[in-house]
Amino acid sequence: MYLFGASGHSKVVIDAIQSSTDYDIETIFDDNPKSDFMAGIPIVKANGDIIKNLKDFIITIGNNPLRKKIVKNLNTNYLTVIHSKAIVSKTVEIGVGTVVLAGSIINTDAIIGAHCIVNSGVVIEHDCEIDNYVHVSPNASLAGNVRVGEGTHIGIGSTIIQGIKIGKWVMVGAGTVIIKDVPDYAVVVGNPGKIIKYNAIDWDV
Numbered sequence: 001m002y003l004f005g006a007s008g009h010s011k012v013v014i015d016a017i018q019s020s021t022d023y024d025i026e027t028i029f030d031d032n033p034k035s036d037f038m039a040g041i042p043i044v045k046a047n048g049d050i051i052k053n054l055k056d057f058i059i060t061i062g063n064n065p066l067r068k069k070i071v072k073n074l075n076t077n078y079l080t081v082i083h084s085k086a087i088v089s090k091t092v093e094i095g096v097g098t099v100v101l102a103g104s105i106i107n108t109d110a111i112i113g114a115h116c117i118v119n120s121g122v123v124i125e126h127d128c129e130i131d132n133y134v135h136v137s138p139n140a141s142l143a144g145n146v147r148v149g150e151g152t153h154i155g156i157g158s159t160i161i162q163g164i165k166i167g168k169w170v171m172v173g174a175g176t177v178i179i180k181d182v183p184d185y186a187v188v189v190g191n192p193g194k195i196i197k198y199n200a201i202d203w204d205v
Helices: 008-020 064-073
Strands: 002-004 027-030 041-045 057-059 186-189 194-198
Touching: 002 008, 057 064
Parallel strands: 002 027, 002 057, 027 041
Antiparallel strands: 186 194
């Protein structure tokens, strides 16, 4: 298999792949490589002519809009990676390209979209629905029946109470406590969470 993006996030995805699959990671592609190897895997400058003939990718970029842009431009087969030390209910649905990292718990009947990042130590409770390109940062907790729209970034250590709906391309600050619904494009911080601004650019790439 192949990775696209040679970042710190790539390192933890490599760990997840090596913990839970028999895949060999052949190459890490990057638009601007800063080294030649990561974890013994060669890093190669991205070349569209080479990549278009390859299959079995994971996009290892934490930036949600950029991850979506690359997926739209890279027509290939995507895999799903779940770390061996994650706990995922048998009734959970997980989309292609999504990575679930160590220590995460995803409970009964949750639905996780495509190309999401469920980072280390995340708790996603029963019946949650997470749309495509969402990044849930380490140690964030989502209670039951939470809905999260496309491209939203849930900050590290955030807490979202049950039944909340969070719009698309929202940014939830680190440690924020969400106790009421959040509209599209909002930036929310604090305890309880308050909207401090809206994203000024169109994240909906």
